[in-house]
Amino acid sequence: MSNQEHIVIFTGAGVSAESGIATFRDANGLWEKHRPEEVAHIAAWRRDPELVLRFYNQRWAQLQTVQPNAAHHAIAELEENFNVTVITQNVDDLHERAGSTKVIHLHGELLKACETHDKSRTYPYAQPLKLGDLGPTGRQLRPFIVWFGEDVPLMPLAQEIVSTASTFIVVGTSLNVYPAAALVHDALIARRKFLVNKEPALDNLAIRDEDWQQFIGPATEGIRRVRDVLLG
Incomplete structure (x- = not known):
């Protein structure tokens, strides 16, 4: 007990x-060849959601291979x-x-997704996300991650x-x-x-x-x- x-x-x-x-930043200040502001900031999601999804899909896939x-x-x-x-x-x-x-x-958690603008409900991130994947209220699904620029x-x-x-x-x-x-x-x-x-x-x-x-x-x-x- x-x-x-x-x-x-x-x-x-x-x-x-x-x-x-991979750790968050290597010696060059990069995160898997991307600067954090390119893939881990709410502004990046608004600017280039396809790049952000591609990056997190790679991280999601890697997670399936480690113990x-x-x-x-x-x-x-x-x-x-x-x-x-x-x-x-x-x-x-x-x-x-x-x-x-x-x-x-x-x-946040890499094995969960949420709708854009609503992190109060989550859904399984069970396959790679792509543009056009919508949640129950019709909004784009995104990784359930707290990005820079978010509370x-x-x-x-x-x-x-x-x-x-x-x-x-x-x-x-x-x-x-x-x-x-x-x-x-x-x-x-x-x-x-x-x-x-x-x-x-x-x-x-x-x-x-x-x-x-x-x-x-x-x-x-x-x-x-x-x-x-x-x-x-």
Whole structure:
């Protein structure tokens, strides 16, 4: 039976990178050869929806070919001992496939579609989307993704959950994308805070490094080390 300690784990692209999913930006500031504003901004959808659909169809197809890695599984296994909530910036379903039961997707979900101008209802993204695919009210279907230039509707819920964490773990994120990165400021009662990332990320925020235990390296290795601390 899980004890009452509430662990909140905030994950980013670095968790899924070891499964073969490209991180948001490579060293050239590109996202799979596209600048983010070309394919991940609401203005891009209005300007060139065909390009945006093509890009997300490629990401959707890639998701069918990958599997959760050891970091996803280790996070899921923490539920055997703790009350765990995962808040992720990732739009893949690898946390769920690994067995995590409470996952909040801040930036949407790649396996869901919604109608343009209405993200309140979603539909399965079960095949590639194309122009002319309409929802029940006759509007074009689009990926259920929170793009740049759009509000993040689950942010208040995420802030509330982080504020209740007794342990807060940040995994695989550079803490550069706002407003999501600001969640670290809501972990006010967390007795233990961990950062797992391939490179230090706390410099991006006005917080004290001494409040955190940092494990610099791949997510699979870092989560194993955090688990050892938690269970030790």
